[in-house]
Amino acid sequence: DAGVTQSPTHLIKTRGQQVTLRCSPISGHKSVSWYQQVLGQGPQFIFQYYEKEERGRGNFPDRFSARQFPNYSSELNVNALLLGDSALYLCASMTGLNEKLFFGSGTQLSVL
Amino acid sequence: AQRVTQPEKLLSVFKGAPVELKCNYSYSGSPELFWYVQYSRQRLQLLLRHISRESIKGFTADLNKGETSFHLKKPFAQEEDSAMYYCALAGDQKVTFGIGTKLQVIP
Structure with missing residues (x-):
């Protein structure tokens, strides 16, 4: 039973660079959401997609963008990286909106 | 705006003691509330x-709309319950998590 998969698992970037994180949902799940988690905090909501359309956006700057593909996989892009973007980025898939979340293991992003 | 508050970052209890992890929320509509858990290295x-x-693993949680609470309870803590617990609210096209409570069960 393949769960939610995220790639890469770890990433090191420098300030000003751009990064793309990838997520594959559980088969049959049509919704994907993204979260940023810094040490000592709960996950912070970034985006939510359902059937390839954006269905929610958190309080993050326009440097953050995402999309969902026809196979329901998703990418999170962050431009002009700042030191403060260093965090664990979590992807979760759901059968539908407001349903229970199935999380991936996350991508640990370090910005130097 | 929706908000989730978990007032305790750390809760230590002895094995066999009752556990209550607190969660209060602020939301104008009808909330969808969840408890998520993260065990070590999972x-x-x-x-x-x-x-x-x-009831999952002996845990229960009751939604109290009057007190806007969704506290997680277990009558007898087990060592394997040691983990991070997050309360979450889904609504208004977003999901809001609390800061999390680390539960430490002392043998």
Whole structure:
């Protein structure tokens, strides 16, 4: 039973660079959401997609963008990286909106 | 705006003692509330959801709309319950998590 998969698992970037994180949902799940988690905090909501359309956006700057593909996989892009973007980025898939979340293991992003 | 508050970052209890992890929320509509748990070196996973009203691993949580609370309870703590617990609210096209409570069960 393949769960939610995220790639890469770890990433090191420098300030000003751009990064793309990838997520594959559980088969049959049509919704994907993204979260940023810094040490000592709960996950912070970034985006939510359902059937390839954006269905929610958190309080993050326009440097953050995402999309969902026809196979329901998703990418999170962050431009002009700042030191403060260093965090664990979590992807979760759901059968539908407001349903229970199935999380991936996350991508640990370090910005130097 | 929706908000989830978990007032305790750390809760230590002895094995066999009752556990109550507090969660208060602020939301104008009808909330969808969840408890998620993260055991050491594992990914976040659902523990329970208020609409299912079931008991998972001995844990229960009752939604109290008057007090806007969704506290997680277990009558007798086990060592394997040691983990991070997050309360979450889904609504208004977003999901809001609390800061999390680390439960430490002392043998």
